Amino acid sequence: MRRAALPALVVAASLLVAACGSGESAITAGQDDPADTDADNDAVATDDADASTPDSTPDDAGDETDGTSPTDSGDETDGGDETTASTPDTTPTEVSLDEYPACPTDALDGADGPVEITYWHGMTADNEEALQFVTEQYNASQDRVVVELQNQGGYLEVIDKYYQSGASGRPDLVMFPEYGFQQAIDSETIVPVEACVRDAGFDTAVIQPSAIQAYSTAGVQWGMPFNVSNPILYYNELIFEAAGLDPDQPPTTFDELRAMSQQIVDSGAASYGIALDTNIDSGGGWFIEQWFANAGELFVDNGNGREALPTEVLFDQATGVEIVTFLRDMVADGLAVNVGDNAGGSDNFLKMADAADPAAMTIGTSAGLGTVINVLGSGLVEGLTPDDVGVGGLPGPSAEQTAIVGGAANYVVAGDDPEVVAAAWDFLTYLISPEVQSEWAVRTGYLPIVDQAIELEPLATTYANDPRFRVAYTQLANSPNDLAHAGPQIGPHRQVRDETAAALAAIYNGADIESTLAAAAATSNALLQQYIALNG
Amino acid sequence: MAAERRPTGFRLVGRYGLLAFVAFVTLFPIYTTLVAAFKPGDKVLVNPLVPDSFTLEPLMTAWSDGHLGRYLFNSFVVAAVVTIAQVVTSLLSGYAFAMLDFPGRHVLFALFLATLLVPIEATLVVNRRTVDTLGWLNTYQGLALPFLATAFGTFLVRQALLAVPGELRDAARIDGAGHLAFLRYVALPVIVPTVGALALFSFLSSWNQYLWPNLITTEESMNTVQSGLTLLRRSSLDEPNALMAGTVIAAVPIFAALLIFQRSLVRGLTSGAVKG
Amino acid sequence: MESRAFDRRRWRQLPVALGLLAPSAIILGAFIVYPIVKSVFLGTERCNASGTRCVEGGWDQYTDTFRSTEFQHALWVTAKFALITVPLGLALGIGLAVLAHKHLAGVSVFRAIFSSTVATSVAVASLMWLFLLQPSVGVLSNVGWIADAFPVVKQPGLLNDPDTALWSVGLSSVWANLGFTFIIITAGLQGIPDDVYEAAALDGAGGSRRFWAITLPLLGPSLLFVLIVLTSRAFQAYGEIDLLTEGGPRPDDSTTTITYLTYGRNSIMATDLGLQATTAVLLFVVLLGLSFLQLWSLGRRVHYGD
Secondary structure, three states: OHHHHHHHHHHHHHHHHHHOOOOOOHHHOOOOOOOOOHHHHHOEOOOOOOOOOOOOOHHHOOOOOOOOOOOHHHHHOOOOOHHHHOOHHHOOOOOOOOOOOOOOOOHHHHOOOOEEEEEEEOOOHHHHHHHHHHHHHHHHHOOOEEEEEEEOOOHHHHHHHHHHOOHHHOOOEEEEEHHHHHHHHHOOOEEOHHHHHHHHOOOHHHEOHHHHHHOEEOOEEOOEEEEEEOEEEEEEHHHHHHOOOOOOOOOOEHHHHHHHHHHHHHHOOOOEEEEEOOOOOOOOOHHHHHHHHHOOOOOEHHHHOOOOOOOOEOOOOHHHHHHHHHHHHHHHOOOEEEOOOOOOOOHHHHHHHOOOOOEEEEEEEHHHHHHHHHHHHOOOOOOOOHHHEEEEOOOEOOOOOOOOOEEEEEEEEOOOOHHHHHHHHHHHHHHOOHHHHHHHHHHHOOEOOEHHHHHOOOHHHHHHHOHHHHHHHHHHHOOOOOHHHHOOOOOOHHHHHHHHHHHHHHHHOOOOHHHHHHHHHHHHHHHHHHHHHHHO | OOOOOOOOHHHHHHHHHHHHHHHHHHHHHHHHHHHHHOOOOOOOOOOOOOOOOOOOHHHHHHHHOOOHHHHHHHHHHHHHHHHHHHHHHHHHHHHHHHHOOOOOHHHHHHHHHHHHHOOHHHOHHHHHHHHHHOOOOOOHHHHHHHHOOOHHHHHHHHHHHHOOOHHHHHHHHHHOOOHHHHHHHHHHHHOHHHHHHHHHHHHHHHHOOOHHHHHHOOOHHHOOHHHHHHHHHHHOOOOHHHHHHHHHHHHHHHHHHHHHOHHHHHHHHHHHHOOO | OOOHHHHHHHHHHHHHHHHHHHHHHHHHHHHHHHHHHHHHHHOOEEEOOOOOOEEEOOOHHHHHHHHOHHHHHHHHHHHHHHHHHHHHHHHHHHHHHHHOOOOOOOHHHHHHHHHHHHHOOHHHHHHHHHHHHOOOOOHHHHOHHHHHHOHHHOOOOOOOOOOOHHHHHHHHHHHHHHHHHHHHHHHHHHOOOHHHHHHHHHOOOOHHHHHHHHHHHHOHHHHHHHHHHHHHHHHOOOHHHHHHOOOOOOOOOOOOOHHHHHHOOOOOHHHOHHHHHHHHHHHHHHHHHHHHHHHHHHHOOOOOOO
16 A cells, blocks of 8 residues: 555646646747736846847957847848859858957967867767778878867767857867757857858868858858768669669659559569658658758748748648658558658668568668668678669659758857967868868768869779769759758757657658648747747 | 475475576676677677677777776776765764754754755756856866765764764763864764765765766766766667677676675665664 | 853854864755756746857746646656656565575575676666667567567667657666665565564464565565655656667657756757756756655655654
8 A cells, every 4th residue: 555655646646737738838938928028028138138139230340248149140131142142252242250250270370389179079980980080190191280089979969068068168179960050150159161261262162062052141151061961762673673663763753752662562572662760860850851952942931041040930831741741641552661760760771671571762861871881781681782772862842853961060169269260270171171071971971072072082983883872962963052952041950850750750640731730830930939039 | 593484395496496587587688788798790680699709809899999998987086086075074064963062953954954855957957057167077076076965974974973872972072172083083983884885875876977977078088987888879889799898898897896895785775774 | 941051052063063064065055055046047047059148938937847748748758657667666676585585595696696786877777778679789679589579679679669668768777776676675674583474473374464464564664765766766767768768769759757858868958058947947846746745655654764
């Protein structure tokens, strides 16, 4: 009796508690209650911020503690002419950088000894080893800068630890994934790479324009892309042959994907055409953004968030409904299998290797290609060799195969010491040099962001011998330079992906498409508003 | 002597069978870990229950690439500092509460005990900022600082001292001065078992801290064993044998220590159940 | 009752006492009292990612957060986790302790085995279980007959299936706590004098009757202690969740407990210092409530403390 009392009380208390649930997300906690007085709502806790203040005047230039958000400057530039306006070097009138920390790239010349910088990254496994390799080469190649790598265990840890840290705890150079872009700007802790580019007279024309564009707003490049990837289609050529399909002709559109899946399933060559998932970093989030771009549509308003902080997500509108309906029907009709959350990004590949109920295809990041080939090469999967796996571009709503820049960029962290800033910039330029990009692409499967890299060894040989590695590169190079393909720029990007992932999972389980997407959009919009209130 | 009849025959076999079965289940995760830790990479997923090949390579990898030697050292330093500090601060405050009579004693003691109600997890948000402000992220100070005193230790020491014979306590009262000497030479020897238990308890709690080192460590070299394992798990799931070897390395010191201190361990763990 | 001389002496001892108390008081004040007080106020604010800009949200941020779907879900998950780990841990601990308490040859070996998990930290224990349960590299999914008999271990995996994830984490937690539970209860058993059993045997009480009538009641204080520790560990569980499931599988967040909601790597709360403080304070309040429940429902029946 006695021992049963406590659990019983816990249950009773939990039930009581559950009965007072509001059914609302904590996102709106303390924010949306109409009973709140305006004074309560709008009171600003710290003295340095006022959401409604327009751009700062030039005289507080360079003052880091100034609360005005740098992104506000985006409000005033004309976003209509996006294709040219968003490429920094072609902007007719250069945006002033006076209000941001400077980047004295020649400060290294005055340094007494080697300058040590700390670089936080989130690379793991083979990718971490590749990063260690190129960093050691850098440290050995010159005596002005010593880079110390600090692995935080993953992108999420990098982001969390970076923002939890005060000025003294931050690194000198930091790697954020594409969904950390807006947050990095609003943190007011980074030196825009644009400042370094201008100071050094660096020619960014050698870099893939889409990679630059992805990390730029209103003529200011914030981060330097480094490890760029995009989603590609992996397929089992043996199953394609067994189904009577041409193993050199993977599907390029949604329609072809469905038709070929149908043929595969009908022929009995495999149980499913394709393995899909609902992870926020793949099928439930990132891929959906990719498909929006492929359809030429914006994912959020305000020019995909690139003209001003977005106020509204657009994934619940016609394009979103079409994409999700396509996916749902694939699963509902037995042509695709949903492997669920797919944490770690391997379950969809395992489904391809599943002896009993295999899927013929799956979609994954191009950064996983090296690992897939290594794993198959080790003989882990019986009856499937590395050569049996084909790679195609991402099938989507459009006839063209296009993609948004994924992966991560490096950001120079603002600090008091100009030598450190200059050292960080020096390492940045090393990382995007053709030689390093060539080595890096081969070792990881990320694609080179400088064209010269594909002519250098070892990448030249790899691309010549194994065209599969080239698919992601070609796909990105073919992508138009418009706002849709710049990709959505969202402050609470990860949380918005959370919403789409949850919605997609519910829809796969039978929930109504339009109402589920609408609900996810409503929560996302609350997130956007919340973000504007705190950062706008 | 045995209050029960010794089981015989069939029942005896059954009892041993049951014991053996439960022992097998208990040891199973440890067994599979050991098997994996000594297998080469290409064998680790094949017959994971059978130790059919042997290599020390995963241990080497975990030790060098996983920096586990460094993490063990860090954990030891932090746990030692925390243990010594907790014992000292607890002795001082426990002595004050047990041996001295001063205004506000009961209120203060109640306040001390009240801090036991605060879960450590509720304080870390602010503590991280405090340590950051002090510039002590990635330092031994930062790892140890919030845990240098404990109301639990104060309570233990006070209870033990209250059990000290009255004459000794009177001596302290009359003396008035030389409290530290009295504590050191008269009171401490009497309560050595309690202090030992407290020390063991402190050491284990500190060694097992998980969230705190994960929160304040951003330099790989300043991880403790626990946060180091977290990092290893995030970055090395593709090398399960090295991951398991790292787990073995992390576990061995405590297994060894507990074999040595088995008796005090029981006392240390049960010391929470004071005056049962 | 109190003479003036006595009173004066008390005051004279005050500086000494304060000096002795100071080290503890400063640490406890700075790292327990101050943070909780500070958190209470921080918890009324909403902050940007770096915590440099906060907007006052008002005290209703606590009620809003408490009633939010995220917190309610986490509270429910936490309660379920406690309901899995506490009774199971307690029952197994009692069972093992009684089993190994018999006077059999070689029983000390079994005692050492049953105590062994006390030497595993949460990270060590969780990684061992990760290697057992993980669907691609895990032991269970790579043993042919197990994977055939229970397809769930491979697809989607016990840790990835919303129906089994919390149980899996719970089992690893029960296993990790087993050594501790076993040691405490064994110590309690050894404290029961043999003559009590002898008397009972003379009265003709059988084995199961002796267990219910003598063993359990006399184990009271030990069981109470184990119960309190296991419950608070369940409510503060973090490491096993972080290493085994990261609060997932998503999007159900089947293993996101309150502590994981506060600090977890996928948590929406962890990106907002204010909201994080709100959740941390609510965790405190919930545990405080639990402590009072424990005192109220159990403490009054067992004499505990002086």
